[in-house]
Structures are given as structure tokens and as C-alpha cells.
Amino acid sequence: FAVINSPDFGSQAEVWPSLEDARCLLSEFKKLPLSKQNKKMVNQESFLEESLAKATRQLRKLREENRQKELKEVMFESLSGKGILQSLNAMDLDEVDLLIKQNLADIDNRVRVLTIASRS
Known part of the structure; x- marks a missing residue:
């Protein structure tokens, strides 16, 4: 999923494909063990x-x-x-x-x- 922020500080971030899909995906991600969560993370x-x-x-x-x-x-x-x-x-x-x-x-x-x- 993607979170798109507008340069205008007053506007709300747009989540694509949908906010509900993003929440579901994030919830599934948080259920994973930390080792799997951090596996492909990079700074x-x-x-x-x-x-x-x-x-x-x-x-x-x-x-x-x-x-x-x-x-x-x-x-x-x-x-x-x-x-x-x-x-x-x-x-x-x-x-x-x-x-x-x-x-x-x-x-x-x-x-x-x-x-x-x-x-x-």
C-alpha cells in the first residue's frame, strides 16, 4: 500500500488502495514475529x-x-x-x-x- 501526503499541512494523507485495506495489512504485519517484521526493513x-x-x-x-x-x-x-x-x-x-x-x-x-x- 502507499500513503500519499500532500505538501499542504492542512490536508489529510491519502491511503491507497483504501484506508481499511491498509489497516488490515498493517494488522497482519504486526502479528508477525519481530524477526520477520525486520527481515526486509532498511533505513x-x-x-x-x-x-x-x-x-x-x-x-x-x-x-x-x-x-x-x-x-x-x-x-x-x-x-x-x-x-x-x-x-x-x-x-x-x-x-x-x-x-x-x-x-x-x-x-x-x-x-x-x-x-x-x-x-x-
Whole structure:
């Protein structure tokens, strides 16, 4: 349920879906043992910490995905004859090398699976 307060101090809070439903739900909640009542309760600080941690994890994941896409683009541009590898530093070259090795291993594995399947 939701309690909606108006910025006007004179107005009464609006409870949705209804005041009676809210009272019933609150009554059921108060009947629960304290351990269950407090199980998912958080204060503003811990809520913000959890939200920040989640956003940080999402950002890290997106950065890694973007990095992989950039490396794939570099790999395909170099395969098409563009001299892009000369502009990369040693760390970037190592990452492109790992990506190429992984792609070659994936191709070898796929060829092996298809060869076995064609013999059956």
C-alpha cells in the first residue's frame, strides 16, 4: 500500500488502495514475529548503500561489455586490413590477442562438434 501526503499541512494523507485495506495489512504485519517484521526493513542509509552498490555493479558490467565490444571492433578492423593495431598500447594488444585466441578456440571447438555430428 502507499500513503500519499500532500505538501499542504492542512490536508489529510491519502491511503491507497483504501484506508481499511491498509489497516488490515498493517494488522497482519504486526502479528508477525519481530524477526520477520525486520527481515526486509532498511533505513535510508542502508537503502542508499545497497542502491549504490547495485548501480556500481551494473556500471562495472556495462564497462566490461563495452570494452569487449571495442576489442571485437579492433579485431575485425585489423582483419579487414586497417592498420589500427599500430595505435594500440601493449595492454590493449594483449587483450586483443586473448580475444583472437578465444575466438580461434571457439571456432576449433565448433568445427570439432560439426565434424562429429556429420560422421553420425
